[in-house]
Amino acid sequence: MLMVIGAVCSFGVALLASRMELLDKEGHPIYLLGRAVWFWPWLIWEIIKAGTDVSKIILSPKLPISPTLINVRASQKSAVGIVTYANSITLTPGTVSVELEDDEITVHAITRDGAEDLAEGHMDRVVSRFEGEGAL
Amino acid sequence: MEMVLDILSWVFLLAGGAFCLIGGLGMLRMPDVYTRLHAVSVIETLGMGGIILGLILQAGFTLVAAKLIIIAALILLTAPVATHALAQAALHAGILPKLDHDKTGGHIAGEDESSNS
């Protein structure tokens, strides 16, 4: 019941805001919702794989880390796409995006393999597909 | 049915707790700031996800489950922002990561070559 009232209220506020022409496309990328249905499960699976890898590294007694800095080029066209890519990199354990300018992201990876996987650009292509035709 | 749900939420809660402990251990063992960020991201994704999923299975289809989903979504959205801000601030403060392989060739995005002594 409470949830229904809340949903009605937020819908009403959105309606008012759009009538006052306060909305823009970037703040409310609702056109991405359809593609998010397959993007989020893919991202969660990636996180689980990378997370178990990092856990193994932490638990192994020798601590076999080989920290690497690498520059990655983002092929997304819009700001929303690039931010999605950088956030996906950071959310995946083992890689953290340190610095971002235009379409170049500096990434700190905990192992060399992780950095090379990222440089291959599989995640980049998937995020580009997620961004798709609805780009700004 | 009740039994299956209980066993599943046991599994998820134990996995979440174990990942939290692993992340905490990583916090203590890692050598510098940037590598500790990776240990924290294990806590904030897998540990949090496991525990929240276990709680959702116990709560069933109620308002409590909706609130738990909201908490999980908020943590997943805000954690990378905080992590990125921390890494960027650390880099700008002049703390250089201990590296085995530097593939950037000394060039870091957003910095001039000259300022990179």
Next chain:
Amino acid sequence: MMMFAVATIAVLVTIGMVLARAILGPSLFDRVLAGNTVGSLAVLTLALIGFVTGRPEFLDIGILYTLLNLIGTIAVLRYFKMAEPLNPAQAKD
């Protein structure tokens, strides 16, 4: 009930480890990172305690705390980005 208690103990032990890092932490950013992590773990503890005591009101506090955690971290980082380091040798470490 038993399972919530086990998970709560695991989370509390993790908070202890992270606090140890906050005390040991050589640089400022280790401490900020530890503070942020303790915030996230506190949300988990709140949710678990809500289930242990059977009072789901704790979840609302958890939602608020998640948002405040992000804002707090960003605010502290902003502050230290603007401010001069008190002791440059310490900041470099």
